[in-house]
Amino acid sequence: xxxxxxxxxxxxxxxxxxxxxxxxxxxxxxxxxxxxxxxxxxxxxxxxxxxxxxxxxxxxxxxxxxxxxxxxxxxxxxxxxxxxxxxxxxxxxxxxxxxxxxxxxxxxxxxxxxxxxxxxxxxxxxxxxxxxxxxxxxxxxxxxxxxxxxxxxxxxxxxxxxxxxxxxxxxxxxxxxxxxxxxxxxxxxxxxxxxxxxxxxxxxxxxxxxxxxxxxxxxxxxxxxxxxxxxxxxxxxxxxxxxxxxxxxxxxxxxxxxxxxxxxxxxxxxxxxxxxxxxxxxxxxxxxxxxxxxxxxxxxxxxxxxxxxxxxxxxxxxxxxxxxxxxxxxxxxxxxxxxxxxxxxxxxxxxxxxxxxxxxxxxx
Amino acid sequence: xxxxxxxxxxxxxxxxxxxxxxxxxxxxxxxxxxxxxxxxxxxxxxxxxxxxxxxxxxxxxxxxxxxxxxxxxxxxxxxxxxxxxxxxxxxxxxxxxxxxxxxxxxxxxxxxxxxxxxxxxxxxxxxxxxxxxxxxxxxxxxxxxxxxxxxxxxxxxxxxxxxxxxxxxxxxxxxxxxxxxxxxxxxxxxxxxxxxxxxxxxxxxxxxxxxxxxxxxxxxxxxxxxxxxxxxxxxxxxxxxxxxxxxxxxxxxxxxxxxxxxxxxxxxxxxxxxxxxxxxxxxxxxxxxxxxxxxxxxxxxxxxxxxx
Numbered sequence: 001x002x003x004x005x006x007x008x009x010x011x012x013x014x015x016x017x018x019x020x021x022x023x024x025x026x027x028x029x030x031x032x033x034x035x036x037x038x039x040x041x042x043x044x045x046x047x048x049x050x051x052x053x054x055x056x057x058x059x060x061x062x063x064x065x066x067x068x069x070x071x072x073x074x075x076x077x078x079x080x081x082x083x084x085x086x087x088x089x090x091x092x093x094x095x096x097x098x099x100x101x102x103x104x105x106x107x108x109x110x111x112x113x114x115x116x117x118x119x120x121x122x123x124x125x126x127x128x129x130x131x132x133x134x135x136x137x138x139x140x141x142x143x144x145x146x147x148x149x150x151x152x153x154x155x156x157x158x159x160x161x162x163x164x165x166x167x168x169x170x171x172x173x174x175x176x177x178x179x180x181x182x183x184x185x186x187x188x189x190x191x192x193x194x195x196x197x198x199x200x201x202x203x204x205x206x207x208x209x210x211x212x213x214x215x216x217x218x219x220x221x222x223x224x225x226x227x228x229x230x231x232x233x234x235x236x237x238x239x240x241x242x243x244x245x246x247x248x249x250x251x252x253x254x255x256x257x258x259x260x261x262x263x264x265x266x267x268x269x270x271x272x273x274x275x276x277x278x279x280x281x282x283x284x285x286x287x288x289x290x291x292x293x294x295x296x297x298x299x300x301x302x303x304x305x306x307x308x309x310x311x312x313x314x315x316x317x318x319x320x321x322x323x324x325x326x327x328x329x330x331x332x333x334x335x336x337x338x339x340x341x342x343x344x345x346x347x348x349x350x351x352x353x354x355x356x357x358x359x360x361x362x363x364x
Numbered sequence: 365x366x367x368x369x370x371x372x373x374x375x376x377x378x379x380x381x382x383x384x385x386x387x388x389x390x391x392x393x394x395x396x397x398x399x400x401x402x403x404x405x406x407x408x409x410x411x412x413x414x415x416x417x418x419x420x421x422x423x424x425x426x427x428x429x430x431x432x433x434x435x436x437x438x439x440x441x442x443x444x445x446x447x448x449x450x451x452x453x454x455x456x457x458x459x460x461x462x463x464x465x466x467x468x469x470x471x472x473x474x475x476x477x478x479x480x481x482x483x484x485x486x487x488x489x490x491x492x493x494x495x496x497x498x499x500x501x502x503x504x505x506x507x508x509x510x511x512x513x514x515x516x517x518x519x520x521x522x523x524x525x526x527x528x529x530x531x532x533x534x535x536x537x538x539x540x541x542x543x544x545x546x547x548x549x550x551x552x553x554x555x556x557x558x559x560x561x562x563x564x565x566x567x568x569x570x571x572x573x574x575x576x577x578x579x580x581x582x583x584x585x586x587x588x589x590x591x592x593x594x595x596x597x598x599x600x601x602x603x604x605x606x607x608x609x610x611x612x613x614x615x616x617x618x619x620x621x622x623x624x625x626x627x628x629x630x631x632x633x634x635x636x637x638x639x640x641x642x643x644x645x646x647x648x649x650x651x652x653x654x655x656x657x658x659x660x661x662x663x664x665x666x667x668x669x670x671x672x
Contacts, residue, residue: 041473093457145651154402154457155597156650159643162590170636287468290461297458332472339466343444346454346462 027298030344031312038337042329052329059322060315066322068204072276074314075209076101076268080292081299081306082213082220083264088301089224090257091237096142096157097265098289099164100135104266105273106168107134109178109280112191112273120194127195128270135266136259138164143258147251153258165283172282186282197275207275214307221303233257265289294342313338375621376505380513383617385410385575387516387610390595391523392567394606396442397599398527399560400540404460405445407592408467409438409565413572415471418583419478427488431573438569439562441467446561450554464592472585488512488578512574516610524606536560568592594642601649616642 039049060070080097087094094100108131116123138160145151169186171178178188197207224230235243236253244250268288273280295313299306320334389410396403403409417434421427441463448459488510499507527533536556538546543553575591576583594616602609619642626638 045477095457141647141651149651151650152600154404155600156647158590158593159597159647159650162643163640163647166636166639170634173636174634287465290464293458293461294465297455330473330476332469335465335469336473337469339462339469342458342462343448343466346458347448347452349452349454 026348031341033344034337034340037340052323052327055323055326056319059319065204068206069318070315071206071210073317074310075213076272077295077313078213078310080268081295083261084292084296085301087261089237090233094261096160097292099161100138100262100265101269101289102164102168103138104131104135105269107131108270109188109273112195123194131266131270132263136262139258139262143255147255169282188280190279209271209275217303217307373504378621379618382620383613384512384516385571386595386613389568389571390609392564395560396564398540399536399557402456405463406568408464409441409568410572410592411467411588412441413438413569414576414587415583417573418576434573435566435569439566442561442565446558450557487581512578520606520610597646
């Protein structure tokens with residue numbers, strides 16, 4: 001090889017920098033393209049896309065109230081995407097977030113309805129714990145089947161989603177259980193105020209859920225990348241045979257990872273009830289669990305990367321409502337933009353160029 | 365008691381009718397799965413098919429053109445999937461969910477412009493089988509159905525024959541088992557996979573059209589109600605065999621029909637439990653299939669021609 005050692009290091013570093021910029025720019029380019037294509041669709045409806053997009057921006061970030069809405073929409077997506085990220089890195093594909101969040105929400109609501117003689121912070125803590133446990137519980141069956149029986153979790157979790165949704169529907173229709181009597185739309189009784197998540201900024205709907213979510217992201221990043229547990233988990237996800245050979249208990253790892261992922265989904269449902277809705281509504285999640293899959297991907301399956309991805313999705317949702325109200329573009333354009341962003345991101349791919357050293361070796 | 369027999373008859377008739385969208389979609393999706401691809405976006409293709417079918421039926425007034433348009437639309441959606449999953453080698457699950465999200469958003473956005481749910485449009489014609497439908501018990505169930513049912517009845521064995529008895533079917537199945545061997549034999553894995561995926565999309569469009577035009581004649585938001593996922597589940601439970609798969613779909617259709625009736629005959633169990641039933645059964649079947657899931661070996665693995 002002709003290069004001297006110091007020169008090769010600099011080239012490697014430059015190469016690394018270029019790769020990093022390229023990796024970061026792919027989601028950005030994809031988002032721009034998504035807006036462009038959606039802009040054409042909006043234009044075909046006879047509306048100026050720039051007006052539409054400025055409405056979205058205002059609805060998402062234009063005021064403290066708007067930003068509060070964004071945070072509120074971002075929170076469950078971020079939490080769910082973190083769980084999804086953990087799952088994927090750990091070798092699982094959890095499609096069951098939807099069901100797990102419903103069960104978590106139901107569990108949290110049940111505790112939130114109890115007139116416990118405890119201070120508010122404890123009531124909240126207990127409700128959240130119940131929610132996390134609920135989600136984990138719902139993940140138990142697919143976790144067991146996947147870890148110890150090798151049954152693909154994909155179909156089982158989807159089926160369980162339906163079961164969960166109908167089960168919760170039953171809960172909020174039956175007054176002996178959770179239901180609010182005489183409600184025009186099936187919902188549970190409103191939880192006690194001691195279980196409400198505190199609001200961060202008065203006058204907005206921004207609750208502490210967003211803080212919890214962001215802190216969780218950093219915790220997950222730390223655990224995944226700087227603890228031995230995280231290392232073992234990633235090993236199992238990357239190469240189960242190698243992990244097994246290295247002495248890692250692969251099946252236990254899969255099982256535990258799945259349960260934790262279920263807990264994240266349960267937390268996702270919990271914050272939605274304790275922080276925003278304060279009551280469990282029939283069919284309250286319209287595909288939020290499935291949305292977290294796309295958020296996780298857009299964030300590069302990385303705990304820190306999903307933070308901006310979740311804000312992007314959350315901001316679009318919040319802004320979409322204003323867009324519909326002021327410009328007349330249906331807020332159903334929002335999932336179109338989101339979907340296009342994701343499809344463009346995967347379309348460009350994350351394939352890295354082969355490092356230079358390898359190239360020179362193959363050239364010999 | 366005299367009312368029971370006609371009630372059972374209408375129930376069975378409904379069971380078959382409601383299973384048809386699943387069966388038709390599955391005929392194509394079977395090919396997709398057999399070549400080693402999980403197209404979870406079949407739900408989106410179905411939804412688009414439903415929407416396009418209703419719209420085309422309203423615009424042209426001809427049901428066959430409507431169905432054709434639906435099939436084309438479903439095929440186009442799956443073409444996007446094929447490009448991203450096969451050519452770009454992206455993760456199939458993510459692409460699939462992306463497509464579903466896209467289909468949901470597009471149909472909701474376009475709905476008001478195309479009046480897709482305003483007026484009822486034409487339906488599939490019922491096939492006149494003369495005296496056959498007057499046979500007691502089985503007559504109305506089997507012989508008083510629309511052309512869509514007959515399509516499913518005929519296409520299922522034909523698709524099985526193509527899959528198991530033709531060279532092309534063998535190549536397709538081989539791709540799902542060992543794509544590298546197929547490539548070594550000189551066949552194009554990529555072309556076979558594209559074909560399998562496109563067939564899945566086209567039939568998903570057909571299934572979606574059947575959903576709207578067999579009984580209702582209009583479009584409502586999220587009309588498919590995750591039936592695409594059910595098709596995938598039924599394929600797994602049916603061990604990727606066209607006939608077993610059709611049987612599983614009939615069970616789902618029966619459960620669907622049962623749940624509608626449960627609300628009226630005042631049962632002890634809340635109606636939500638009837639809704640849950642097919643899903644619980646599927647899970648039980650999957651858990652019972654432990655160790656025997658003969659999934660195509662290349663299930664959801666992208667084919668990378670540059671790395672051997």
